Amino acid sequence: MESELHQLSEAMTMPRPRECLACYVLRMLEFGCHGRHWMGRYRAMRAPRATALERRMAQKGGYCDCEMLMNVVFPNPRYFRVDEDGDIVIDPKPPCLGVRGGSTQPCALWVGRGLGRGLYSF
Numbered sequence: 001m002e003s004e005l006h007q008l009s010e011a012m013t014m015p016r017p018r019e020c021l022a023c024y025v026l027r028m029l030e031f032g033c034h035g036r037h038w039m040g041r042y043r044a045m046r047a048p049r050a051t052a053l054e055r056r057m058a059q060k061g062g063y064c065d066c067e068m069l070m071n072v073v074f075p076n077p078r079y080f081r082v083d084e085d086g087d088i089v090i091d092p093k094p095p096c097l098g099v100r101g102g103s104t105q106p107c108a109l110w111v112g113r114g115l116g117r118g119l120y121s122f
């Protein structure tokens with residue numbers, strides 16, 4: 001598994017300028033969930049001072065990268081298509097709306113548990 005990851009080009013797995021944690025992790029999950037590999041990489045590259053990130057994610061049920069997107073952040077229905085059953089269609093995902101550097105907040109495409117409480121705070 002590790003060697004597979006090493007074969008991915010560095011450039012492909014770089015967070016884009018202003019790309020938020022949630023959009024980055026979703027994009028990287030295309031390469032599979034490898035524990036907290038992607039949130040750890042984002043933190044190392046973009047927010048090295050957010051040392052508690054993985055611990056805070058785990059407290060909210062995000063024990064790995066895919067669980068973060070299942071349990072911690074949710075697509076904001078304002079920006080995603082909703083199908084006939086009322087389910088949010090995540091594909092195609094709108095482009096990341098951007099966050100400031102050093103932030104581990106998701107952009108406005110994402111909301112936390114319980115809609116209407118505003119943006120989730122990490």
Ligand SMILES: [Zn+2]
Nearest residue numbers: 033064066067
């Ligand atoms: Zn996972």
Ligand SMILES: [Zn+2]
Nearest residue numbers: 020023096107
């Ligand atoms: Zn984003």
